[in-house]
Amino acid sequence: MAPETSGAAVRLDGIVAGYGQITILNGLSFTAPAAKITTLIGANGAGKSTVFKTIFGIVRPRAGSVTIGGEAVTGFPARELLARGIVYVPQGRNLFPTLSVRHNLELGGITLGSRALIAQRMEAVFARFPRIAERAEQQASALSGGEQKQLEIGRALLLEPKVVLIDEPSIGLAPKVVADVFALLRGLADTGVTTLMVEQNVRSALAVSDHAVALEGGRVAIEGPAGEMLANPRIKSLFLGGHMEQTG
Ligand SMILES: Nc1ncnc2c1ncn2[C@@H]1O[C@H](COP(=O)(O)OP(=O)(O)OP(=O)(O)O)[C@@H](O)[C@H]1O
Numbered sequence: 694m695a696p697e698t699s700g701a702a703v704r705l706d707g708i709v710a711g712y713g714q715i716t717i718l719n720g721l722s723f724t725a726p727a728a729k730i731t732t733l734i735g736a737n738g739a740g741k742s743t744v745f746k747t748i749f750g751i752v753r754p755r756a757g758s759v760t761i762g763g764e765a766v767t768g769f770p771a772r773e774l775l776a777r778g779i780v781y782v783p784q785g786r787n788l789f790p791t792l793s794v795r796h797n798l799e800l801g802g803i804t805l806g807s808r809a810l811i812a813q814r815m816e817a818v819f820a821r822f823p824r825i826a827e828r829a830e831q832q833a834s835a836l837s838g839g840e841q842k843q844l845e846i847g848r849a850l851l852l853e854p855k856v857v858l859i860d861e862p863s864i865g866l867a868p869k870v871v872a873d874v875f876a877l878l879r880g881l882a883d884t885g886v887t888t889l890m891v892e893q894n895v896r897s898a899l900a901v902s903d904h905a906v907a908l909e910g911g912r913v914a915i916e917g918p919a920g921e922m923l924a925n926p927r928i929k930s931l932f933l934g935g936h937m938e939q940t941g
């Protein structure tokens with residue numbers, strides 16, 4: 694029987710990973726608790742996106758393990774992870790810009806293997822995002838930046854995920870849209886979705902998170918409850934200085 698991944702904690706243990714000869718993650722270990730939001734913070738180039746690529750089977754670790762809901766999934770290809778309800782919304786733009794909104798959503802459901810199920814799930818996404826529903830037949834590139842990010846999230850939600858990895862969702866979005874996206878993630882976590890987020894918008898991200906992990910030198914520098922991180926002097930000086938904050 695497959696291990697139960699519902700309310701699945703994500704655990705990294707001794708991960709060593711990088712690109713070619715270069716090591717980026719150097720013995721990284723932490724646990725993102727089930728049904729909570731865990732935010733990864735760290736300087737540019739600290740390896741935050743590499744953590745997600747490693748969990749999602751895009752970067753293969755040289756050592757260490759990734760466990761989701763008690764099941765070892767180290768190095769599993771993306772397809773195997775999607776089948777287990779683990780979805781990844783990468784940094785930047787990830788839509789097919791010339792395809793319609795509807796077509797982008799359909800492609801997100803392809804691993805479901807059933808047209809009827811995809812159609813049913815798409816209706817649920819349209820109900821959640823009325824602005825996306827109104828524009829279903831338009832090219833994805835015609836949506837605003839915030840709407841495109843919502844569409845990417847909607848596409849990920851088609852799989853009714855147990856685990857969401859979301860990298861820098863707030864980039865380029867208006868503060869009101871950022872608040873909507875964070876509220877959506879909070880709602881998902883409160884219904885049992887384990888959420889891992891990378892954010893430069895550290896103060897706002899920590900405010901909506903349960904747990905936080907700060908990376909430095911390819912390892913965990915500081916880890917703890919998100920609320921405590923906001924008050925941590927080291928976190929303040931490293932990550933909450935003026936230039937990295939969008940909303941103060
Ligand atoms: N495909 C790649 N090939 C070689 N080096 C890479 C590759 N992707 C990332 N790197 C390097 O690995 C390091 C970590 O990159 P990563 O994208 O994980 O950082 P990050 O913490 O997400 O940074 P940012 O905040 O800028 O998004 C950086 O030095 C980056 O240049």
Ligand SMILES: [Mg+2]
Nearest residue numbers: 741742743784
């Ligand atoms: Mg990154």
